[in-house]
Amino acid sequence: MAAPMKVEIQEISQSKGRGFIAIHPICEGEILFEEEPIVCCQFLWNAFYKYAACDHCMKALETAEENARRLCNNHTLVLPHPECCSVNKQLYSVCPHCQVQYCSEVCRDTAWGMYHESLCTRQSSKDPDHPLEKLQEIWRNLHFPPETANIMLVARLIATVKQAKNKDLILQKLSKFCRTTKNEEKEIAHKLLGAEFQAQLDVLRTHTTEALHEETVETWFTPEGFNSLFALIGTNGQGVGTSSLSTWVNNCDDLDLPSTDRETLDAFIDKLYEDIEKESGNFTNCEGSALYALQSTANHSCEPNAEVVFPHDNFIVGLKATCDIQPGEEVCICYLDCCQRGRSRHSRQKILRENYLFRCDCSKCLLEAGDPEETSSEESEDDMEES
Structure with missing residues (x-):
């Protein structure tokens, strides 16, 4: 029997909308809930560069050694x-039609029933003229690494509706995600593509319509509806990262070893990560994005009391408490990455406004309200590099 939920969704305020409120005492390190996404997809450039992941759950398909070598x-x-590597290739399976790879028959069959039947090209080798292949090629030419979105997440969303036995149920789930105004939707859609590619939304919409038109969601294929889809994944999409090497390292940390062996192993791992950074930089994981019905409800705080985790090294997301939380407290995560959290209030507000279209009024921002409206030096350096 599943453990009872320790949080419930409540209306927080007019500005914040809904959020999580603790209804039972929560201890630091406790997982509040886990959930599978409505839809998930690996980034296209990530897959193009041979970051092999299950096409459904995004579990890494390389062994830890293969991953490290590459x-x-x-x-x-x-x-x-090698016993610390969790990968079992004997369980792997492929789509018999298009040869897409899965970590198991369960993932293969689940994907087929949910969306893959509509997206399967029925070809063992890629045909550049197939509508879906053309759509992916167009996207790769518009959206270079570091990736923040994926047109195939939109495609899977459409295919999921197309194949759903209860289409109303899927649409009802989607209706609960964060909503934005028409102008904001356009702003988000353009930001995901980049300013230089703003005119390409119609090209993407045309090819998406050609590949996947679905009468149930006819409005999604209009210019306004297509903007709405991009806004949906832009404001609600959660990044997903998996790595067989990281799992191997974590399992190695749990080994009970003599002190000299531990020192040798730790030195080996440190040197390995140094070599990886020189060769591959920060691109170490299989990366993608997903839409989660529950997780997307968590509001932001610059001083969060919870964090997003992936406890099974696949697309199953969890919310973990980073401190003790009392009943009645709101449970918040931080939408900023580790580097961004240390920036000035002005810089944090700028990032949140541009990417999520809201002004943060968390306790940290209120405490720093009197600080000078100055951009952090780190952000200024980033802007100079981009220009």
């Missing part, structure tokens, strides 16, 4: 403690 460009590398 990332540090050392094809003779041997990882110690």
Whole structure:
């Protein structure tokens, strides 16, 4: 029997809308809930560069050793403690029609029943003239790494509606996500593509319509409706990252080893990550994005009391408390990455306004309300690099 929920969704305020409120005491480190996404998809450039992931749950398909060899460009590398690798290739399966890879028959069959039947090209080798292949190629030419979105997440969303036995139920779930105004939707859609590609939305819409038109959601294929889809994934999409190497490292940390062996292993891992950083930089994971019905309800705070985790190294997301939380307290996560959290109030507000279209009034921002309206030096350096 599943553990009872320790949070419930309540109306927080007119500006925030809904959010999570603790209804029972929550201890630091406790997982508040776990959930599978409504839809999830690996980023296209990530897959193009051979970051192999299950096409459904995004579980990494390379062994830890294969992953490490590719990332540090050392094809003779041997990882110690192979028993710490969780990958079992004997369970892998492929779509018999298009050869897309899955970590198991369960994922293959689930994907087929949910969306893949509509997206399967029925071809064992890629045909560049197939509407879906053309759509992906157009997207890759518009949206270069670092990736923040994926046109195939939109495609899977449409295909999920197309194949749903209860289409109203899917549409009802989607209606509960964060909503924006028409002008904001246009702003988000353009930001996802980049200013230089704003005119390409119609090109994407035309090819998406050609590949996947669905009468149930006819409005999605209008210019306004297509903007709405991009706004939906822009404001509610959650990044997903998986790595067989990270899982191997975590399992190695749990080994009970003599102190000298532990020091040797730790030195090996440190050197491995140094080599990977030199060769691959920060691009170490299989990466994608997903829409989660529950997780998307969590509001932002610059001083959060919870964080998003992926406890099973696949697309299952969890919310974990980062401190003790009392009944009646709102449970918040931080929408900013680790580097952005340390920036000035002005910089944090700028990032949140541009990416999520709201002004933060968390306790940290209120405490720093009197600080000078100055951009953090880190952000200024980033802007200079981009220009």
